[in-house]
Amino acid sequence: MTRIEAIDLFLLQVPDFDPARDPVKDTLLVRARAGQYEGWGEGEAAPFVSLAAFVTPESHSTSRPVGASVLGQPLEGPADIVAITRRVLEDSMNVLQAPHVYSGVEMALWDLLGKKCEEPVYRLLGYDRAFAKQPYVVIPFAATPEETFGRMRQARQAGYRAVKTGWNGFGSGDIAADGAQLAAAREGLGTDARLFLDAARIWGNDPTATNGYGALLDQFSVEWVEEPFEPAALEAYAEFSRYFGRQRIAAGENIHSVAQARHLFDIGGVGVIQIDCGRVGGIGAARDIARYVDRRGGQYVNHTYTSHLALSASLHAYAGLERQDLCEYPMDPSSLSWAICREHLALGADGKVELPDAPGLGIAMDLHAIQEHLLDVEIRVGENILYRTPNLA
Template sequence: MKNIFSRLTSSGKSSDRRDFLRNAGLGGLSLGLAFDGQHDQEMEFITQKVSRDSKPSELRITDMRVAVLNGVPFSSPIIRIDTNQGLVGWGEVRDGASANYALMLKSRLLGKNPCNVEQIFKQIKQFGGQSRAAGGVCGVEMALWDLAGKAYNVPAYQLLGGKYRDFIRLYADTPESNTYEGFAENMKKRRDQGYTFLKMDFGIGMLADQPGMLVNANNWSVKQQWNDRESGKLGNYANTKHPFTRIQVTKKGLDRLVEHVGKVRDIVGYDTPLAADHFGHFDVNTAIQIGKAMEPFRLAWLEDLVPWFYTDQWKQITDAIETPTLTGEDIYLKEGFIKLIDAKAIDMIHPDLASSGGLLETKKIGDYAEEKGIPMAMHFAGSPISMMANVHCAAATENFVALEHHGVDVAGWEDLVTGMRPIVEKGFVKVPEKPGLGVELNEDVAKKFLKKGATWFAPTDTWNTKDSADREWS
């Protein structure tokens, strides 16, 4: 269009320009001819509705702020990155992590072009660690892809190489109940919601305080798997790595677990994949015993039987049982996954994008696993912003199986964002085609979830100044 206009304007024939505008069907824009003979003003007038905000090469980060939401389903700090062109990028620190993990990165971001995502990621990834300590780096990386997509007017998956699928399958936890009859009723609700992949929790916590089912459990707070503030006589159970508790399951305890899972499997049926998670803290021998006991029920996988970094123990378990093994939600960066994959220690990988390194690093993890014939499920427990980051990554990764959704029963969860409604439909998410992540924070609704005592995207100027040398080599 520019070349055509240059030829018309260089001819000096006003009638040619009028004919062009009329024939091109730009009705109403011919009013620009009021500037006849002033071609720069004319072009500015007729393109006045064209957005000039997105000039990717000139885009710069000017600010970053955080608001911590609670109950979505857990605590989730939401990141907002502002730019000199009015574009806003949204990201999310992993559930249960500190907003400070992101704020400490602000001085490394100011003045940078957010479209250079991988370059920035390589500069800040040293400030992430395993599990929640990765939350700041990963949340920032999400927001950078959101900005890059908006700047280039394409969805994030397109920047990752395009998509393999249009719909992302979700898996959901099975709702708990005090009775199997109540559980069956809850399961009917899940089916009515359209979920075609489910996960359940069972383990030694349900055997605690029952006589004859566990060995060496009386002095541990076995029911407190996640409470790192409650210590027993032998120490803090939540923070004691699995092999060191020396808790064992008796034959009576194994029979009780088999009875429980069998009843659940009968209710769920065998047409629906059913995975299992959260077994408690015990050694590799007990893990193998439980794994063998579960083989008749054809579970989709057994998750996190021992900590992810015990590669040799994972290989022992995987080699000993027939049910697929899976781990990875607390691994930061691809190297930890590569070690497990190369050792043939697990059957499936399970990155949490908000810990594993963000969209691009998680795709690299998935791609490496795919080359080795390993499928990828994805862990997720946050707001719709983090979900959309997962959705774009899952769409762009060939070996993806299913994405976890922890917020199924959170009232108002889908209202936390605008730009996509519904988000979840019959257990699937349609991959968005809007630029970036495809959603914007709905501030009116999100404020209702603001964590008590937290501030709403307050100024963060105290984090503006870099006060450390970051180079990792000499």
């Protein structure tokens, strides 16, 4: 029987990080090993805290280290991953950080299992085939509408037909300025492109502050407004969706359980559920949410701004759901996230993103780039070395 022999955690960081140049400073990569197989995953966010949740000493029966629920477990089929997930949720219930590190671990387990079974992960998840998704890219408002126009035109020329924009001042009071930015974005993209807006929690938990914005969304054919409120403001979401319709609101990137997604959808009336596979607890949780939303006529989309390993994991989770035809697509080749993958999910001739027809997640990692970003970490508690950066080889 194949058992999980090793879970290696690697903390990566960009040397001399400059946030103006680079969207991602650091990350936590996970490598799982069993027999002759290995798999890779990536957790989001606060990688050092996630590492701590994996190796922490046991505290009490619901505060066990995530590692204790994973190492040594059998890994023969999908049911084994489901069993491990259940154990993590129960035994690490009071380790708040657990879902973030387990997201990366669980991705690595699916990747490994896919390689062992010689199947792409989406098939192990119960899908017959993978449907291509239309990518949207993220281009925030620039400093001026003119600049915003220029960036949008550039994106359109590069072949993108869907863009999410916003923040950088959006919603901070001047609705005319917001209108000018949206007008520039729409003009730069063309009338046939899809446009989404990220409000970045600008209205806290006050739905009345959104007065007038419905008309603005209509005027520039903005399909949805993302995170108008704080993630936990279910009451504000519910009120907003009563007036704007549920398909007009997107949220969920901060979610870290299936239950939270259900509450956003059922109670908050959020029609577009955005899930980060590196936060929610992994591919299985994302798949369960996608199916829940899809069956109820909602829209599901990934939230991914990290690597194409995480992107691939995110897409496998809802690959087989034909109606769910969009995906968030990280396109910045300047970053750490780009460097650590040897392969990337490129756009096809039709402008869509397809999963590779390969076992597991289908993304080969770049060990050289990983080594270049690898931090040397050591944690000592009493006389025990709790963690030391493992060898990559």
